[in-house]
Amino acid sequence: MALEYRPWREGDDQELLQIWGDPEGSQNAWYRQTLEPSNDGGVQLDGSRRNWKRCIVATDQGIPVAAGVVMEQSLHSARLTAYVEVAKDHRRQGVGATLLTMLRHEAEQAPSGVRELTTKVDQGTSGAAFAEALGWSVIQASRLIQVEPASLSLPRFPKREDQADEDAGADLVQDLATGSVELTDVVGRWYESVHRDWSPTGPLSPGMVQSYFLADATGAQGAIVLRAEPESAFGGSVAPSRKGRIRAFAVSYGPHPAAAPSNDPPADVLLGWEAGLSAEDAAAAVRDLVALVAYQHPVVLEVDSSMAALTGLVDPLIAAGKARQLGASTLIVAG
Template sequence: MTGAQQNGSARTAPEGLTLRAWEDGDDLRLLEVFGDPVDVQQHQDRAMLAASSDTPWRRCIVAEVDSVPVGAAVVYASSLHPQRLWLYVETAASERGRGIGSALLDALRRIVTAAHAAGEVTTTALKSRYGLAPEDTRTVAEGEELPELDLESHAERAAQAEATGGFLAARGFTRIQRSRRVAVAARSVALPTLRTDQTPEGVSLEESSTGSVELTRAVAAFYNGVHEWDPAEMSLGQAQQMLLGPDTGAAGAVVLRDRPGADGGAIRAFAVSYTAERQEDPADVLLGWDPELEDAEAQQAVADLLALLVAQHPVQIEVDDSMTALAPIVDGLLTAGYAQVLADASVVATA
């Protein structure tokens, strides 16, 4: 969520403000006033802005001042997370603090209330997220100099995050999660012992088809297990559709077992790559584990698989605070200077 007014108090919308439904071409019109997204998260959030629909249920509106688009907002229902509706609001930087964000949010809340009364949606609870200014935890190769931090840009993002957080808090939103995208440097985690004839106590690393039923079950169980804060109902079909199928960009997968699958070894941790070819940037990887493992076992499995993933090349992973087997490992790498926060967000929701 971007472009909240600078404090939590209500403001009168500017003269000439009108709200209308999303129209074809609004994405290009708004890009002219919004500018380029500041990070991957904002790029993803803007992709939510689209024409209203009933299946899936989505309502999107645009704010205009004197017939010029200056903001937009969307709310939509997700069958995967049915307890809350996703909300995204953005206003042009030059128009912030004038009450446009409030007008958009208030309008969507009225729409949601009416839709709930009509039985079109099952809830009026909302959730949103806004970017935080990442901490300066950049990594650098030996012998190179650390690039200078853009203090002005960092200060602007910190101020915007504070303003947006205040705006949402004043409207009944409270924090329910922190979500980060983190790059982990190559050779930053101690390698585990792999299982061989000489080391039968070692872990077993195996490639897996992204269409594997076993992997699909593991992915769905993991996703549901780490989303108790926003209960998920991911089915095997949704796991394929959203995380593993051809349209997701999934390029390959590996699984970690305590013994080979042929000997009955169960998946303890898995990694799905969304980077088809080797490149300079860290490969995009989904890292997960068996939620039925004890905490210590899960953390060890995650550490072992992460070590194998970064044995030669860096990776980037998503880390929510609810991922209790992964978050402590990542925090340790950040503290030691072996990881870098690429995006940092606070997820907030109404009661």
């Protein structure tokens, strides 16, 4: 076998997809979409920004059989993202390792100065086995958890003297526009906090938070927030004059694509909490908000191991048969 290695060319994707066949998992499917001609990044003619990227193809007698990509990231910029895929009949022959070595060499030219690599693999796939063989370490595990309806009892909210019974909690549970400055702030600080120890983002600008999580282009359809008790600007003896701060939020993106077809498809929900809450308060806020959003309909939550308030809630639900994992876990590895 005499392989040749060259930069990616237009049309390589069509040939490779025929040889590779169906992706092994969701991460393979996503990374295949990143394979394209190399670019130097920076501001484009239309004013948009592109991340620096290098893409290499391995050919056997002129036919593409493997490819790899290394690229800078915007949100998690402390590491470069890398991906390698090799046709099944060319595996275990050093092709993947050679591609990775070449990608590391290309990474020396990344304008950010970042050199460490990371990637995501579906647990139990050949990609996970390859990463393990390379000695890459798992820095995080992520699961999609479907919570079934009415798995948790509804929270009981206090009622003010001037409120009817049906209005109890009206000051605490509210719909909020996804363009809200208040929501944007709490989502950004929460995301920073749950990634700080393993894939730091640094401070996220409101524009970045909107672009990645809340803008119309993300599919965000609406948000519900759980607030603390309304506050008084003049002390406890005076009626509250301002809203309580957000304790937890849930952003819905419509039916989750990973769920099985159903007459009642689960909603894809991003659920987080105020980063400044204590562990106990965060857990309580998350429990109450999950109970509310999953009371009548199922929801799917992405749960990273670093999200203690969520893992502490969903793991007992899974054990009790009131929640279940969809698909394999995603492992984030670095090396």
